[in-house]
Amino acid sequence: MLDSPMSDLQTLCTAAKAWPFEQARMVVERLKKAPKDTVIFETGYGPSGLPHIGTFQEVARTTMVRHAFRCLTGDQIKTRLIAFSDDMDGFRKVPSNLPNQEMLAEHLHLPLTKVPDPFGCCESFAHHNNAKLREFLDGFGFEYEFMSSTEQYKSGAFDQTLLTMLDRYDQVMAIMLPTLGEERRATYSPFLPISPKTGRVLQVPTLARNFERGTITFEDEDGAKTEVPVTGGHVKIQWKPDWALRWTALGVDYEMAGKDLIDSVQQSSKICRALGGNPPEGFNYELFLDEHGQKISKSKGNGLTIDEWLTYAPPESLAYYIYGKPKTAKKLYFDVIPKAVDEYISFIDAYQKQNEAERLENAVWHIHSGNPPSNVTPISFALLMNLASASNAETKEQLWAFIRKYAPGASPETHPFLDKLTGYALRYFNDFVKPTKVFRAATEKERAAFEDLIRRFDALPADITDGEAIQNEVYAVGKEHGFEPLRDWFKALYEVLFGVESGPRFGQFAAIFGVRETSALLRKGLAGELLKAA
Structure with a gap:
């Protein structure tokens, strides 16, 4: 299929320089060496804490690479995006930003799917965090398959690869041991047995292996030697070998990772090859x-x-x-x-x-996967916040009263993105901008310029909405009153009128707020009313 005649879009995609295309072309080259019917993209998530944006970004960026791949191949090859949660990992540390700290501390070392939910709403801590992640991914419309480590281990999906790892235990150890400190090497094993007595994920040495029975022997927490199968969810694999296990068992073709995981990618890739797999393509991104x-x-x-x-x-x-x-x-x-x-x-x-x-x-x-919306808003986020500041608006409806005068055909129904943006702008302004405003009085030089601008605004038609024409008047005043550089003039306007050092184009603000209303605002600034109100 990769040799089929290319469409015009495919031809353009092959020359595109955007980073998702660069990454997607790596996957295309991989397929030329090892053809397959379905390409697997994967992202990993450790649900030991609340999801943050660093978690989301892997799915977003991988989705972009996946879409670029589809365009490069004319969407002729099936793709899957797996969002994998490592929720069978042991709960090693209580995050400081969670409730019920004492309760959580009592469940250290249990698999995350066995730790009670500190929020009291889900089956476990992992289920809660998985749900939060999926809620956002679903809300954004990502096309993905959620996969749970616990379910994969317990269902037997990893069994064959686990048995291969048992068989090639010495090869895995030869890769891992040189990367560990002396003390860690003495007790290290890629297999972390789950104690049949306490349910904890144990970091203990493997005392014996029996490939015919598919088991390992270890010393349990009570000192008793215990034999468990490596299959069926009776063990969890250590982090780097576990990544390799996943790549091999699922046939992952692409996975990116943070810069802090460069060594992990290298070691996991070696183990993946030892297990008979082919490590995925990908790159290491910088951290937030x-x-x-x-x-x-x-x-x-x-x-x-x-x-x-x-x-x-x-x-x-x-x-x-x-x-x-x-x-x-x-x-x-x-x-x-x-x-x-x-x-x-x-x-x-x-x-x-x-x-x-x-x-x-x-x-x-x-x-937007090649289909972005058009005409989302005629007004910027920064302008909406200035509008909220100047008008003392507390509701979206109050902001819409000004917006309708500036854009008579606009409404929440015709511009739903703008309608949402008004709500966001009000919240951001009230929580972050308003508390930090520092108004000042105008200097004598600025006072003369303000008075000149008021005269010019008063001479303009009251219903003017041409932001560029208004901006030209503002420029003219700044030049005539000798502001050098001219940005000092705009800085003065924003510090006196809004209590901030900079902002969007003042002419467009006046067009939306109204030139008469802006004249009144200028007069308040000159009279010191804004300074007193602050």
């Missing part, structure tokens, strides 16, 4: 950092959660932020949200004017 430049951690609860981002911005903006420069470390905290939203909107607007080749390089093509 919190506002202090520290790696985001599930146990620490630093950085943003999925729910926090979605409280203040649409999911499309999160996908946009995740798309860009995956091999560059990026900070992920509340301050990045407004810029991500408005850049997403600008890429949507640009898409309509681009040719097919240019569109393949546009982030929104990858975010």
